[in-house]
Amino acid sequence: MWHKKAAKVVSKEQAAFLNRLRRRKTAVHGIQWVLLIGFFLLWEIAARLGWIDPFIFSQPSRMLHAGILMGKDGSLWTHIGTTLWETVAGFVLGTLIGTLTAILLWWNRFISDVAEPYLVVLNSLPKTALAPIIIVWLGNNQTSIIAVALLTSVIVTVMSVLNGFLQVDGEKIKLIQIFGGTKAQVLKKVVFPANIPCIINALKINVGLSFVGVIVGEFLVAQSGLGFLIVYGSQIFKLDWVMLSVIILAIMAALMYEGIALLEKICLKWQQ
Amino acid sequence: MRPIVSLEDVSLRYHSMNGETLAISNLCLSVLPGEFLSIVGPSGCGKSSLLSMLAGLITPSEGIISVTGEIGYMLQKDYLLEWRTIRSNALLGLEIQNKLTPENIAYVETLLNQYGLGDFKEHYPYQLSGGMRQRVALIRTLAIRPDILLLDEPFSALDYQTRLSVSDEIGTIIRKEGKTAILVSHDISEAISLADRVVVLSARPAQVKKIYDIKLSIDQYSPIKAREAPEFREYFNAIWKELDVHVA
Numbered sequence: 001m002w003h004k005k006a007a008k009v010v011s012k013e014q015a016a017f018l019n020r021l022r023r024r025k026t027a028v029h030g031i032q033w034v035l036l037i038g039f040f041l042l043w044e045i046a047a048r049l050g051w052i053d054p055f056i057f058s059q060p061s062r063m064l065h066a067g068i069l070m071g072k073d074g075s076l077w078t079h080i081g082t083t084l085w086e087t088v089a090g091f092v093l094g095t096l097i098g099t100l101t102a103i104l105l106w107w108n109r110f111i112s113d114v115a116e117p118y119l120v121v122l123n124s125l126p127k128t129a130l131a132p133i134i135i136v137w138l139g140n141n142q143t144s145i146i147a148v149a150l151l152t153s154v155i156v157t158v159m160s161v162l163n164g165f166l167q168v169d170g171e172k173i174k175l176i177q178i179f180g181g182t183k184a185q186v187l188k189k190v191v192f193p194a195n196i197p198c199i200i201n202a203l204k205i206n207v208g209l210s211f212v213g214v215i216v217g218e219f220l221v222a223q224s225g226l227g228f229l230i231v232y233g234s235q236i237f238k239l240d241w242v243m244l245s246v247i248i249l250a251i252m253a254a255l256m257y258e259g260i261a262l263l264e265k266i267c268l269k270w271q272q
Numbered sequence: 273m274r275p276i277v278s279l280e281d282v283s284l285r286y287h288s289m290n291g292e293t294l295a296i297s298n299l300c301l302s303v304l305p306g307e308f309l310s311i312v313g314p315s316g317c318g319k320s321s322l323l324s325m326l327a328g329l330i331t332p333s334e335g336i337i338s339v340t341g342e343i344g345y346m347l348q349k350d351y352l353l354e355w356r357t358i359r360s361n362a363l364l365g366l367e368i369q370n371k372l373t374p375e376n377i378a379y380v381e382t383l384l385n386q387y388g389l390g391d392f393k394e395h396y397p398y399q400l401s402g403g404m405r406q407r408v409a410l411i412r413t414l415a416i417r418p419d420i421l422l423l424d425e426p427f428s429a430l431d432y433q434t435r436l437s438v439s440d441e442i443g444t445i446i447r448k449e450g451k452t453a454i455l456v457s458h459d460i461s462e463a464i465s466l467a468d469r470v471v472v473l474s475a476r477p478a479q480v481k482k483i484y485d486i487k488l489s490i491d492q493y494s495p496i497k498a499r500e501a502p503e504f505r506e507y508f509n510a511i512w513k514e515l516d517v518h519v520a
Contacts, residue, residue: 023399171347178327178345179368179416193355198338270355 037253058239063247066240080248083214088141090149095203098157104154105158106165106191107183127259128216130175135221145217145225152213153206160205164198165191194222195245197271200264207256211249274340275302276452277326277418282335283477284321295321300441303452304486305419307404308352308443308462310455313473314515319456322478323422326454332421344418344451348427350409357410360382365416376415383411387445402430403438410442414449421446425454428463436496443495460515464507465495472514482514 010018017144046052047059054062070076107114131148138144168191176186217228226245233241284296295318303309304453311320324330325337327345344365362380368374371496384390387407398407405425413421426442430461443466446453457463470484488501498504 161490169351171349172351172353174329175328175351175364176368178343178347181368186369189364190353190470193353196355231359268355 008181022201026211053255056238056239058243060087060088062097062240063244066091067244070241071115078224079226080252082142082222083218083227083249084252086214086217086225087207089215091153091203091206093146094153094206094210095157095199098154098202099199101158102161102165102186105162105191112162118242119155119159122155126154126188131213131216131220135217142222144221145214148217149210149213153202153209153267154227156209156248157202157206160202161195162197164195166196196263196267200260200267203260203263207253208239208261215249236245276340277454278302278304278336278338280342282332282337283316283327284325284330285333294477296325297479299479301471301480303420305452306450308339308446308453308455309469310414310457310467310470311473312457312460312463312470312511312515313478314475315458317473317476319473320424321379322385323424323454323456326420326422336365338351338372339420340417341419343420344413344416345422346409346413346423346424349429350397350402350405352405352408354397357396358389358400361397362411365412369380369416371416379392379417380411380415383414384408387411387441401434403434403441406430406438407441410445412499414445419452421451421453423453425457425459426455426465428457428459429515435462435499439494447493460508460511462495463497464504464511465498470507470511472511484511 043057044060047054047057049064068075070079100226104113128148130151131144134147135144138147172190172194173186176189181189214225215227215230218225221232222228226249229245230242233239233245279301280300282296282299283294286293286295299322306357311322313341317483321330321346324326325332326339328339346459353364357365359380360385360519362375366376366380381393384393387410389404389407390413392400392404397408400408409426427439428445430438432493439462453466455466464484467486470486472481473479481500484507486507488498488503491502
C-alpha cells in the first residue's frame with residue numbers, strides 16, 4: 001500500500017498529538033480493568049463483611065472454589081463443551097440456512113413477495129415461545145436445543161441478508177449483464193461478494209441469539225450444559241454454580257465475538 | 273462503407289402502473305466503423321435507454337437495430353468491485369465470458385502497463401484516484417476486444433479538472449485502439465470535443481433533431497485542444513440553441 005510509506009520523520013506537534021492519543025487509550029483500558037477488578041473485589045468484600053448474603057448472592061472466592069472442584073472432576077468441561085457445541089451449531093446453521101433462504105428469495109421475487117408477511121410476523125415473534133413445541137416434536141434431546149438456537153437466528157438472518165442483496169447497486173448488476181453475464185454470475189460476482197460484510201454482521205448478531213436459544217433449550221430439557229447448570233443450581237440453591245455459569249457464558253460470548261471479528265479482518269482486507 | 277450500427281424506425285415504450293410512456297419514437301441513425309459519435313439531448317429524453325437497446329439489455333418495441341460486432345459498454349461511474357484487485361477488476365469481463373486465455377490475460381496486462389497502471393495491479397480500488405479508476409474501467413471494457421464502445425456519460429462522476437484530462441485520455445485511447453464509439457452526454461463541450469459527429473435528440477419521445485459534422489482546424493486529435501479551435505464556439509452555440517435549454 002503505497003500511501004502508507006508516508007514520511008517517517010515526525011514533527012514535534014505530531015509527536016505530541018500521537019502521545020495524547022496513546023495516553024487516552026491507556027486511560028480507557030486502565031479504567032476498564034479497574035472497574036472489572038473493583039466489581040469482583042467489592043463483591044468479595046461485601047460478602048465477607050456480611051453486607052450481602054453469600055448464600056443467595058454467592059461470592060467470587062466460592063465461585064472459584066466451585067469452579068476448581070468441577071474442573072477437577074471434569075464436569076465443568078462437559079457443561080462448557082455441551083453449550084459451546086450447541087451454540088456454534090446453532091449460529092452456523094442459522095447463518096447458513098438463513099443465507100441460502102435469502103439467496104432463494106432474491107432469485108425468485110415472486111416467492112419473496114409471497115413470503116414477506118410471514119417473514120415479518122415470524123421475525124417479531126419471540127422464537128423461544130416455540131421451544132416447547134420443538135421439544136415435543138423432536139424429543140427430549142440435544143437436537144431440539146440446536147433447533148431452538150437455529151430458530152432464534154434464522155429469520156433475522158434471512159431478512160437482513162435479503163435486504164443487503166436487494167440494496168446492491170443496480171448499475172453493478174448491469175455491469176455483469178453488459179458482459180453477457182447470467183443471473184448466477186450476477187449472484188456469484190457481485191451480489192454475494194458485496195454482501196460478505198452483511199453476512200459476517202449477521203454471524204455476530206447470531207452468536208448472541210444462538211446463546212439465548214441454547215440456554216432456553218437447556219432450561220427445558222438438558223441433562224448437561226451451562227443452562228442446565230444454571231437451572232439446576234438455582235433449584236438446589238447452589239448459587240455458586242449459577243453465578244459461575246453466567247460468568248463463563250459471558251467469557252464464551254466475548255471470545256466468539258472476537259473470533260468473528262478476526263474472521264472479518266481476514267475476509268475484508270479490501271476495505272479501507 | 274457499411275454502417276457498423278444502424279437503427280431503423282426504432283421506438284421504445286415503457287409500461288408502468290401509471291400507464292404507458294413513449295420514450296423513443298421512430299428513431300433512425302447509423303454509425304460508420306471507426307467513427308466517434310456523440311449523442312446529446314435534454315435530460316430524460318431516453319439517451320441511456322438508447323444505449324441499453326444497442327447493448328441488447330432491452331428490446332425495442334418497434335423497429336430494427338442491427339449491430340455488427342462485439343459491444344463494450346462504459347457506465348456512468350467506474351463501478352470497480354471493491355473486493356477485487358485492479359488486475360482482477362480488469363479481467364472481470366473476460367471471466368464472465370469464459371475467455372480467460374493466457375493470450376487475453378497478457379493483453380490486459382499490456383493495457384494496464386501501457387496506460388500507467390502497471391504498478392497498481394495488486395492494489396484495491398479505494399487506493400486509486402478517480403482518473404485511474406476510470407482508466408481501469410476502460411481497460412475492463414477493452415479487454416473483451418469490443419468493436420463498438422458505448423459510453424454513457426462516463427465522466428459525469430468526476431470533478432471538472434479530472435474530467436477534462438480523463439476525457440482527453442480516454443478519447444485518445446479509443447482512437448488509438450481504432451474503436452467505434454457512441455458517447456451519450458449532456459455536456460455539449462465534451463460531446464463536440466470528442467466526436468466526429470454530434471447527434472441532437474429532441475425531448476421525449478426522442479427523435480433525431482439534427483446531426484452536426486464536427487470539423488475542427490486542429491493538427492491532431494485531442495479533445496482538450498479541440499476546445500481551443502475557432503469553430504468550437506460556433507458548434508457549441510448552434511447545439512445549445514438546438515437543445516433549447518430553458519434556464520429557470
